[in-house]
Amino acid sequence: MNTTLRRVVIAAATVSMAATMAACGKAGSSNSGAASVSKGFRIGIALPENQTARYEAYDKPMLEAKLKQLCPKCQVDYENAAQNANTQQQQVDTLINDGDKVIILDAVDYKAIQPSVQKAHDKGVKIVAYDRLAQGPVDAYTSFDNEKVGEQQGQALLAAMGSKATPSSQIVMVDGDKGDPNAAQFKAGAHKVLDGKVKIAAEYDTNGWLANNANSEVSGAIARIGAKNIAAIYSANDGMAAGVISALQSAHVSPLPPVSGQDSQLDGVQRVVAGTQAFTIYKPYRDEANTAAEMAVDLATGKSVSDVAPDSQSSATNKDIPSKLIATQVLTQKNVKQTVIDGGLYTVSQICAGQYASACSKIGLS
Structure with a gap:
C-alpha cells in the first residue's frame, strides 16, 4: 500500500471511529426518540409525600393500573419523596439515568424541582406535571381547578x-x-x-x-x-x-x-x-390518574396530547402547557x-x- 493510500485509509478509519464514539455518547446521555407500546418502555412516577393518605392509597395504584392497561409491557418505576425536595431531585435524576422515557411528577417543591425538570427536558425525557404544576419545561399537566x-x-x-x-x-x-x-x-x-x-x-x-x-x-x-x-x-x-x-x-x-x-x-x-x-x-382521583397516564403514554410514543389535554395552563417559566383540569x-x-x-x-x-x-x-x- 503506498503512503498516500495508507493516509486515506487511516483518515477514514479515524472519522468512522469518532462518529461511532459520538453516537454512543449521545445515546448514553439521552432518552430521546419515540417509544413503542408494542415493545414497552420505562415510565417513572414521582410522588411528593406519604403523610397525606391519598398518594399511597389512591394515586399510586390508580396510576399504575391505568399505565399497565395502556401499555402492558411497560415497566413502571415508582418513587415517593416523603416531603423532601432534595430527595425528590435525586429520585428524578435516578429515573432519568435509568432510561425512563416519561415521568409523572408531583413536585414536593414546585420551584426547587425546576433543575431536574430542565435536565429531563435536555435528555429528551417527557414530564407530566401531576396535581401540582412544577416550574421548568413541563410537557403536560393535569390537576383540579x-x-x-x-x-x-x-x-x-x-x-x-x-x-x-x-x-x-x-x-x-x-x-x-x-x-x-x-x-x-x-x-x-x-x-x-x-x-x-x-x-x-x-x-x-x-x-x-x-x-x-x-x-x-x-x-x-x-x-x-x-x-x-x-x-x-x-x-x-x-x-x-x-x-x-x-x-x-x-x-x-x-x-x-x-x-x-x-x-x-x-x-x-x-x-x-x-x-x-x-x-x-x-x-375524582381516578379521572386525574387516568388523564396523567394517557398523557404519559402519548408523550412517550410521540403522539399529540391534544385529545387528552384540551386546555392550557402557564407557570412562571413555561407558557401554554397542554392541560386538563378536573371538576370537584x-x-x-x-x-x-x-x-x-x-x-x-x-x-x-x-x-x-x-x-x-x-x-x-x-x-x-x-
Missing part, C-alpha cells in the same frame, strides 16, 4: 356558619404548605369568597400538610383569640383538619365550630358523617353516596365501620 376548589371551600364554610357568617365573625385560616403552588391557589380562591363576609382573625401558611403543625397553630389561635370568639376554621385539607379538630377538642370547645377540609380522605369523610367536620372536597364537588352529609361511594373511592362498610355505624344510620347511609 385549584382556585375553584378554594372558592368551593369558602362558599361551603359560609353555608355551614349560617347566621354566624357576618363581617364581624372571626375565623382562623390554616392554608397549607408554602412549597405547594396549589396551597396558594386554594388560599386565593377562599379569600375571594370569604373576604368581607367574615373577619380573618388569624392565618397560617404551614410547613408541609401536617396535622401536628395545624394543631399547634390553632392551639395558639385559641389562646390568643379565645375559643368562644372563633366562629369557624378554614383548613385547606383533611389531614390538617384532623389536627385542627384535635386542638378544638383539647381546648374543650363545644359545640365545635365548622371546620373545612379537602381530599375526601377516609377519616375526613368519617368526620363529616359524624358531624365534627363540616365538609370536605371530593376529588363539595361533600357533605347529604351527598356521601353520590360522591365517594358512587365514584368507587370507598364502600359504605369502610365509611361506617366501628364508631361511625350509628352516625351513618342517622344520616341514612347504609
